[in-house]
Amino acid sequence: MIHIYTDGACEPNPGYGGWAFVVYEKGLEITNRNGGSENSTNNIMEMTAVLEALRYAKDAGLSAAEVIIHTDSQYVCKGCTIWRHSWKKKGWKRGPEKPLKNAELWQAIAEAHDAFPCKIVWVRGHSGVPGNERADQLADKGRRYFLPAHMVAA
Numbered sequence: 001m002i003h004i005y006t007d008g009a010c011e012p013n014p015g016y017g018g019w020a021f022v023v024y025e026k027g028l029e030i031t032n033r034n035g036g037s038e039n040s041t042n043n044i045m046e047m048t049a050v051l052e053a054l055r056y057a058k059d060a061g062l063s064a065a066e067v068i069i070h071t072d073s074q075y076v077c078k079g080c081t082i083w084r085h086s087w088k089k090k091g092w093k094r095g096p097e098k099p100l101k102n103a104e105l106w107q108a109i110a111e112a113h114d115a116f117p118c119k120i121v122w123v124r125g126h127s128g129v130p131g132n133e134r135a136d137q138l139a140d141k142g143r144r145y146f147l148p149a150h151m152v153a154a
Contacts, residue, residue, distance in 0.1 A: 005131030008045025018143030019049035034142035054112035067118040072125030
């Protein structure tokens with residue numbers, strides 16, 4: 001199995017955001033990616049991390065049956081595995097008069113997950129799981145790319 005741990009970070013929220021994923025095979029880190037945004041939210045960064053992990057896994061030619069993506073966001077996990085199907089049926093809305101926040105990003109995730117239908121599971125954040133801790137560290141690094149110079153040392 002290949003395990004991909006994802007995470008997003010934003011401080012303040014909204015504010016400077018970062019995302020990351022880390023790929024493990026046989027317990028060893030084989031690659032990672034991270035990035036960020038000057039103006040984001042924590043949810044957007046959590047979602048972006050999963051989207052980028054899905055795209056990476058497909059582009060790398062991995063087998064969806066052998067990949068598990070771990071996210072410490074229950075919102076993102078449930079959005080990917082349960083809610084997206086009803087959102088799609090409702091035209092990417094929560095209801096007739098309830099807009100879906102970040103609908104375009106959810107649509108991109110749905111498309112990527114349909115193309116690479118791997119398992120996505122929730123992992124408790126900040127609980128000592130090495131892959132999650134590493135993704136958290138890299139998401140903060142991604143966030144720091146966008147900090148003004150006078151804030152980087154903080």
